[in-house]
Amino acid sequence: MCQHQPPCPSADSADREAAHPVAHHPEQGWSLLCNGVLLFEDTGELLPNGTIIAPHRPLSPVVKAA
Template sequence: MCAHNPPCPTAEAPDREAARSLAHRPGQGWRSLLCNGVLFADIGKLLPDGRIVAPLRSLNTARAAA
């Protein structure tokens, strides 16, 4: 999917977030579409195969809510 040289990490790679951003649309409920097909949204990351990777939550945020 990526045409960059050197190619960006694939959607399955641990460093998938290092891929280049192709689009940015925060007003539509998603933040960025990367060239490896990963979509950053409010719910976390949506991978090209439909899997969702939940956003990382800070422990400080969890403690403040308790």
């Protein structure tokens, strides 16, 4: 699906989110990447084969009281 040079990461690679967006709908909270991945604003993903990747935002750091 990707026409970029060098090609974007495939949908099943670990760095799939680095692919170029081909459609971006911030008002709806999603983007379609050129590798077929639907990337959601909450960092969840839907892969072309139907696999759901749960949101994976980094945890905020814990601040310890002095």
